[in-house]
Every structure is written in C-alpha cells, then in structure tokens.
Amino acid sequence: NSSPEWDGISMKVFKRCLPAVMDPMLFVINLSLQQGVFPTELNLAKVIPVFKKGQEILICNYRPISFFLLFPKFLKKLMYSRLMSFIKRSNLLYSYQFGFRENHGANMALITTVDRILQAHE
Template sequence: SAGIDDIKPTIIKEFSQLIIKPLLHIFNLSFTQGSVPGAMKKANVNPVFKGSDPTSLGNYRPISVLPVFAKNLEKLMYNRVYSYLTENKVL
C-alpha cells in the first residue's frame, strides 16, 4: 500500500526505467553519507485493535506504513549488512 508519499508500488514498477537513475543516485548518497533522506523517515501510523476493551489504549498496536522508496532502501541496506556479516562469519 502507499505510504505518506501516496506513491503505490505499481506506479514505481510502471515507471521504473524513468526513475532508476535518480533513485540509484539517492540510494548511493544515502550509503556513502550514512544518512537517510528525511522524506523516507516519515510514515503513516495506524492503530490496529488487538482485542478486548476498545476503550483501553493498551489494546491497540501501531502499524507504520512507510514510503515505498524507504522500503527499497531498507531492503538494500539489509542485503549489504547481511552479506557482510555472513562473509566475515559473524553470523
């Protein structure tokens, strides 16, 4: 589903050839500078009812819907860290 930027994954797939170069540049900058762009840090947080008493705040859990680009960056970082840890036999 779309995050706070209201961009759906299907749109990204459809226009991937047009956005790949600028997106790659942003992701590479994020890796080299060690920071994440502020727009990728924002999320829609929705309370989801767990059960029991609906008037108790403890019966809700927050679900964060991140922007699609943030999910992609997170997956790339995960793959890099996991690869490093397995190659160096840390795991």
C-alpha cells in the same frame, strides 16, 4: 503487495514508474551508501491504530500499524543486503550466532546444544 503506502502509491504503480525515477533513486542510494547515512526525511511513517478486542475506548486495546514509503523500504533492504554480504564475506559473525541470520534459526541452536551435550557425555 498491492496495497498503497501512506503516500498513496501502490507497489504496482511504483514498479511501472521505476524506469522514469531510476536515475534519481540510484543517485540517492549511492549517496546514502557512500556517506553511510540514511536520509531521516525518508524515515517517516503513518501510524494507524487498529482495534484488537475489548472496549474500544481503551487505548491498550489497539495495536499500531506503520505504513512507510516504498523507496525507504527498498533502500533499507539494499543496505541490509550489502551489509550482510560484507559480514559473511569477512567472517565477522561468531559461528554460534543463531539469531537474525538466514538458515540459523532456533532449531539450529537447539541441535547444536544437544550435540554438544551428547559429545560431553561420550
């Protein structure tokens, strides 16, 4: 993604500066993971109303677009990845949990349901 975030830093610039900011970033990431806390100061977003259709004077004809800082996006993805890895490794999810899981979409839920119905009629 090459569009800049609300702080004006594009992904391209962020990637180029990464070697210079890696140590402080790792410190914040490790501290956040150790304490189990996401820094609220990093959870800020710039929200811009984008016109959809209809009368421009009506607020209901706009949808919000949120622009977050790059670093918190990265930190959230890392936290999600580690948490999902732990959950999978520990077998903590119900085997028929289809929502919000990789390779377990609505089609898998339908196939499983149809399969159970067919097995019940045998």
